[in-house]
Amino acid sequence: MPEPESPLLVVGSVAFDTIKTPHGKQERILGGSATYFSLAASYFTDVRVIAVVGEDFTGAHEAVMTDRGVDTRGIQRAKGKTFHWAGEYGDNLNEAKTHLTELNVFEDFKPQVPAEFADSGFLFLANIDPVLQAQVRSSMPGVQLTGGDTMNFWIGGKRRELQETLKLVDILLVNDGEAKMLAEDNSLPRAAHKIRAMGPKAVVIKHGEYGATIFFADNKHPFRAPALPLDEVRDPTGAGDSFAGGFMGYIASQGKLDREVLKRAMFYGGVMGSFAVERFGTERLQSLTREEIEARFELFRELTHLE
Amino acid sequence: MPEPESPLLVVGSVAFDTIKTPHGKQERILGGSATYFSLAASYFTDVRVIAVVGEDFTGAHEAVMTDRGVDTRGIQRAKGKTFHWAGEYGDNLNEAKTHLTELNVFEDFKPQVPAEFADSGFLFLANIDPVLQAQVRSSMPGVQLTGGDTMNFWIGGKRRELQETLKLVDILLVNDGEAKMLAEDNSLPRAAHKIRAMGPKAVVIKHGEYGATIFFADNKHPFRAPALPLDEVRDPTGAGDSFAGGFMGYIASQGKLDREVLKRAMFYGGVMGSFAVERFGTERLQSLTREEIEARFELFRELTHLE
Numbered sequence: 001m002p003e004p005e006s007p008l009l010v011v012g013s014v015a016f017d018t019i020k021t022p023h024g025k026q027e028r029i030l031g032g033s034a035t036y037f038s039l040a041a042s043y044f045t046d047v048r049v050i051a052v053v054g055e056d057f058t059g060a061h062e063a064v065m066t067d068r069g070v071d072t073r074g075i076q077r078a079k080g081k082t083f084h085w086a087g088e089y090g091d092n093l094n095e096a097k098t099h100l101t102e103l104n105v106f107e108d109f110k111p112q113v114p115a116e117f118a119d120s121g122f123l124f125l126a127n128i129d130p131v132l133q134a135q136v137r138s139s140m141p142g143v144q145l146t147g148g149d150t151m152n153f154w155i156g157g158k159r160r161e162l163q164e165t166l167k168l169v170d171i172l173l174v175n176d177g178e179a180k181m182l183a184e185d186n187s188l189p190r191a192a193h194k195i196r197a198m199g200p201k202a203v204v205i206k207h208g209e210y211g212a213t214i215f216f217a218d219n220k221h222p223f224r225a226p227a228l229p230l231d232e233v234r235d236p237t238g239a240g241d242s243f244a245g246g247f248m249g250y251i252a253s254q255g256k257l258d259r260e261v262l263k264r265a266m267f268y269g270g271v272m273g274s275f276a277v278e279r280f281g282t283e284r285l286q287s288l289t290r291e292e293i294e295a296r297f298e299l300f301r302e303l304t305h306l307e
Numbered sequence: 308m309p310e311p312e313s314p315l316l317v318v319g320s321v322a323f324d325t326i327k328t329p330h331g332k333q334e335r336i337l338g339g340s341a342t343y344f345s346l347a348a349s350y351f352t353d354v355r356v357i358a359v360v361g362e363d364f365t366g367a368h369e370a371v372m373t374d375r376g377v378d379t380r381g382i383q384r385a386k387g388k389t390f391h392w393a394g395e396y397g398d399n400l401n402e403a404k405t406h407l408t409e410l411n412v413f414e415d416f417k418p419q420v421p422a423e424f425a426d427s428g429f430l431f432l433a434n435i436d437p438v439l440q441a442q443v444r445s446s447m448p449g450v451q452l453t454g455g456d457t458m459n460f461w462i463g464g465k466r467r468e469l470q471e472t473l474k475l476v477d478i479l480l481v482n483d484g485e486a487k488m489l490a491e492d493n494s495l496p497r498a499a500h501k502i503r504a505m506g507p508k509a510v511v512i513k514h515g516e517y518g519a520t521i522f523f524a525d526n527k528h529p530f531r532a533p534a535l536p537l538d539e540v541r542d543p544t545g546a547g548d549s550f551a552g553g554f555m556g557y558i559a560s561q562g563k564l565d566r567e568v569l570k571r572a573m574f575y576g577g578v579m580g581s582f583a584v585e586r587f588g589t590e591r592l593q594s595l596t597r598e599e600i601e602a603r604f605e606l607f608r609e610l611t612h613l614e
Binding site: 093193209222223264303 | 399514608
């Protein structure tokens, strides 16, 4: 394990999202996996971002991250427009219908690790092409702990490359459907077992409104963190990336990586996910306090713990 | 609240099930909501059953219940055959495809409460016609706490009658789909809120492999119990009824009905559900020990509790 407070680097997308939910519609608001992740993680540790944006990405957009202390020197500027996603959530808010995916500058994204980022002890490979994920990991020999995400698109389209990348990932975070598809097994515990055989020492499977389960090396005693039963979910976009940010951010803030740290990291992941969905886009993640986070952590404990 | 150890009465079905799962097929094995419920509850308190069976119900079948100390004097014998259900679970085991429903003697079931059962302090109205549920409850003025179950068939077909019954139910246990359908709301916390407005003081919503959540009177701080991530689910039949049996059985064994008792009851519900699905039919519920139950209770705690 790296030193506590060794910086956490994330490589992923910075994007503009056009989002429609039963609670309203917002056009081209700041989003992307690296954005949600870094904002969520910024409440726990020093965070650095590698991503690419276009000419429509302004200083005001960047300030959303830098105001939270996020080091954005790894955000490349390219000619053209920033990645744009447009989607809509129906009444149950569990699944988005994609209306539009304009990759724009993201299509030719070649992640570059700035020299100043080489001392990052923790790395999170957000959901990008597994070939790029592996390149970033390989270019950072000093990294001690690597978390990773992926999605059905890569599982289906680049399974071989993804399996090479998984050998470099210590903790994989995926949702139910991705875990089942990756493992080709409909039982989540068995799927976790099979995924760990591909490389990751631990697997976190996210169940949306039902929380998330971490399967450890022995596969005997997993641990389950709840999600908060919220009356109103305004915008589910970024919930998974915010979970990952809270999870990795808390781990990076600790000096050790034992079972108890991972369990608490699961709770902090759920906490940050629950905040993210209360408002559109990253709004709620921009203005939290550590006190609000700790209060919600206690609510999660109350939600699950016997006396 | 009634005295602790005041007997728990369940009215529901005793049936023969023909079940096919990826793990095998069994013909006409003993099942039914009242059977699973009473076996699960029998590890906690004195249990009595009201149901109807046909001429094909043998002494050996009855002994499955009486061997566990269940009082079967409320099981009526009718001319004809016992209720028979045949169904199949696909690979993901979450949903059964019904091949056959032969109501047989169950079609004319008129629950009768034997005089010896009139002093039952706890009542569980398993999933039967809400009109019959209400009749049983009304004929037992001494009952102090009533739990109830229902299903989509009644929510769709007898909503008005069901709403009358819900006024007599203290704790309703339903699954996600039933809660959303009953409340006509896709948010589970809001659905729980609306169901409580129909009568029940508390609502338990069961999430299958993700556990279950109880919503209390204030609706501010629900409580969530896990389900056990099992590598092998052999037969999911009866999981919900076994949950209800553990839940109500534990409550009946306690002298009070505070938040902590309900929380522990949620854990015991999950524990009994997790045992039920390990074997076909009621097999696993027939031969448990209280020590095995307590060991699994501790496993559930380990699965969810921070240090």
